[in-house]
Amino acid sequence: MLGVARRHWGEKVIKAVLFLAAATSVLITVGIVLSLAGETIQFFNDEAVTLKGFLTDANWTPLFKDPEFGVRPLVQGTLVITLIGMIVAVPLGIGTAIYLSEYAPHRVRAFVKPTLELLAGVPTVVFGYFALTFFTPTLLNNILHLDVSVFNGLAGGIIVGVMIIPTVASVAEDAMTAVPSSLREGAYGLGASKRQVSTRVVVPAALSGVVAAVVLGASRAVGETMIVLIAAGQVPTTSLDPRNPMETMTAFIGATGKGDIPTGSTGYKAIFAVGFTLFIITLLINTVAIRFVRRFRQVYD
Amino acid sequence: MSPDDRRSDTMVKTVPEAENQHTPAVKAAVPTPVSVAAAGPHDVVDHAIARPVFETRDLAVLYGGKPAVLDVTMKIPEKEITAFIGPSGCGKSTILRCLDRMNDLIPSARVEGEVLYHGHDLYGSGVDPVQVRKRIGMVFQKPNPFPKSIYENIAFGPRVLGMKGNMDEIVETALRRASLWDDVKDRLKDNAFGMSGGQQQRLCIARALATGPDVLLMDEPCSALDPISTGRIEDLMHDLKSSVSIVIVTHNMQQAARVSDRTAFFIVDLDGGEDRRIGRLVEYGPTGRIFTNPHDTRTEEYVTGKFG
Numbered sequence: 053m054l055g056v057a058r059r060h061w062g063e064k065v066i067k068a069v070l071f072l073a074a075a076t077s078v079l080i081t082v083g084i085v086l087s088l089a090g091e092t093i094q095f096f097n098d099e100a101v102t103l104k105g106f107l108t109d110a111n112w113t114p115l116f117k118d119p120e121f122g123v124r125p126l127v128q129g130t131l132v133i134t135l136i137g138m139i140v141a142v143p144l145g146i147g148t149a150i151y152l153s154e155y156a157p158h159r160v161r162a163f164v165k166p167t168l169e170l171l172a173g174v175p176t177v178v179f180g181y182f183a184l185t186f187f188t189p190t191l192l193n194n195i196l197h198l199d200v201s202v203f204n205g206l207a208g209g210i211i212v213g214v215m216i217i218p219t220v221a222s223v224a225e226d227a228m229t230a231v232p233s234s235l236r237e238g239a240y241g242l243g244a245s246k247r248q249v250s251t252r253v254v255v256p257a258a259l260s261g262v263v264a265a266v267v268l269g270a271s272r273a274v275g276e277t278m279i280v281l282i283a284a285g286q287v288p289t290t291s292l293d294p295r296n297p298m299e300t301m302t303a304f305i306g307a308t309g310k311g312d313i314p315t316g317s318t319g320y321k322a323i324f325a326v327g328f329t330l331f332i333i334t335l336l337i338n339t340v341a342i343r344f345v346r347r348f349r350q351v352y353d
Numbered sequence: 354m355s356p357d358d359r360r361s362d363t364m365v366k367t368v369p370e371a372e373n374q375h376t377p378a379v380k381a382a383v384p385t386p387v388s389v390a391a392a393g394p395h396d397v398v399d400h401a402i403a404r405p406v407f408e409t410r411d412l413a414v415l416y417g418g419k420p421a422v423l424d425v426t427m428k429i430p431e432k433e434i435t436a437f438i439g440p441s442g443c444g445k446s447t448i449l450r451c452l453d454r455m456n457d458l459i460p461s462a463r464v465e466g467e468v469l470y471h472g473h474d475l476y477g478s479g480v481d482p483v484q485v486r487k488r489i490g491m492v493f494q495k496p497n498p499f500p501k502s503i504y505e506n507i508a509f510g511p512r513v514l515g516m517k518g519n520m521d522e523i524v525e526t527a528l529r530r531a532s533l534w535d536d537v538k539d540r541l542k543d544n545a546f547g548m549s550g551g552q553q554q555r556l557c558i559a560r561a562l563a564t565g566p567d568v569l570l571m572d573e574p575c576s577a578l579d580p581i582s583t584g585r586i587e588d589l590m591h592d593l594k595s596s597v598s599i600v601i602v603t604h605n606m607q608q609a610a611r612v613s614d615r616t617a618f619f620i621v622d623l624d625g626g627e628d629r630r631i632g633r634l635v636e637y638g639p640t641g642r643i644f645t646n647p648h649d650t651r652t653e654e655y656v657t658g659k660f661g
Contacts (some may be wrong), residue, residue, distance in 0.1 A: 238499065
């Protein structure tokens with residue numbers, strides 16, 4: 053009466069295919085970590101390298117005749133440029149998100165959103181040359197008279213910030229749009245103004261999404277290679293003055309990787325050590341952010 | 354009856370009901386008969402209401418140029434409970450939202466006609482809707498506490514209005530007025546989402562009371578609640594009506610009969626065809642009379658359950 057049980061081969065095939073799809077990204081991640089870790093261990097086994105020197109030395113000259121392997125200049129370069137980028141991207145990105153989600157009339161929104169997505173589609177190499185050939189000479193030097201070097205961390209950082217504005221704005225806006233309109237109505241019903249509704253109800257309710265947007269932006273800034281390679285230069289330095297050239301971890305990896313260093317040399321292995329360091333820094337940022345989001349999440353349903 | 358008959362039949366006849374003006378709310382599900390004067394061809398404006406808190410004149414709301422409700426003219430008394438009833442789509446919630454300018458939040462909505470609040474034009478050129486909503490509280494269909502603590506929910510209104518005074522006292526007073534204080538006094542710092550649905554709705558009422566409004570608009574406040582929670586909210590409305598005027602939209606006719614002093618009955622006018630549904634006010638008067646001796650056959654059919 054209930055029919056004969058059929059063998060659901062189709063179901064099984066689909067399940068297996070979908071599992072493979074999910075497993076692929078996990079396997080690739082594991083593979084990357086393993087290959088990074090292997091070369092990194094070899095790097096530290098090299099007699100010219102010590103872990104203490106790697107963490108504390110102030111000079112990064114892996115390709116010199118008497119190499120020094122202090123990673124600090126690269127880490128500092130990355131942090132300074134990321135910080136400048138976030139100073140640009142967080143206020144502009146979150147401001148854009150609040151505007152689009154709470155204030156913008158339909159017609160303005162219909163124009164601004166695609167434009168923002170266009171900005172997200174600009175190749176970073178274009179951003180890099182924009183920074184090098186227009187932003188630094190014309191805006192920073194001729195108009196603002198900041199007297200910066202041709203290659204400098206300021207232009208790199210600001211343009212990295214511009215690059216991540218769409219990411220921050222779009223993720224934060226999604227989070228704000230997802231806040232139920234009943235919460236807004238409740239606040240308006242109590243006599244709150246639009247600004248109060250935005251800042252006291254919508255942003256707090258969307259906080260976990262807003263933080264996710266900022267972290268995603270920060271991760272992209274930390275990992276950005278092309279812009280900083282072109283615009284910020286390749287001078288590892290412990291100077292914090294962003295008007296000078298600086299080199300980030302990614303710029304070192306990019307520049308050295310395309311160069312002609314012999315495979316297996318210490319300089320070659322240094323690429324992986326720096327990559328591993330970058331991986332750990334990004335992991336730290338993400339972990340802290342996830343904790344923050346869990347702690348301050350506002351559940352509204 | 355033909356559509357033409359219906360149209361000519363329109364606007365309500367109300368009794369000259371001085372005798373009914375302070376009719377207490379009808380407690381029973383089946384309302385007790387109320388003595389009714391002979392029906393006369395009266396305007397829907399209830400002239401017996403001497404000091405209305407609201408008075409609407411030819412109020413109409415249009416969405417994107419299409420009329421949703423037309424020709425609503427009525428006076429809503431002070432310190433009483435007025436219920437709006439009628440089938441879905443009759444515009445009762447839309448009219449309610451006109452009373453504290455919540456329709457301003459919908460870009461396509463346009464309000465025509467007049468709404469007077471204590472004699473002042475609510476839609477006058479110099480009137481700030483934010484100021485209006487400070488004095489007129491609103492409670493919504495689904496409880497919508499903020500994702501904050503119980504305390505912060507109550508303190509929100511006073512804070513955005515910059516009210517002076519001891520916030521702890523303001524919060525306690527509001528919670529007591531909503532008879533919620535004893536339930537929550539030991540967990541004021543807990544998230545409001547840990548409360549039951551009925552408690553959340555009473556929290557929303559307390560939140561609205563915290564800013565000291567003189568009117569409370571309630572848009573189907575019990576539609577998401579169980580009967581026990583509904584009963585508590587109804588008791589609360591009785592307690593509150595000595596200090597605030599209440600207007601409630603409800604789908605539940607028994608609720609209107611139980612809690613309200615006056616009832617307005619709206620219908621959906623389909624004269625223009627199925628895609629031109631227009632809400633209209635049919636009859637408005639003391640609740641007892643609307644339920645026992647309606648003057649309009651459409652009201653009678655609705656309250657006796659023949660349609661809607």
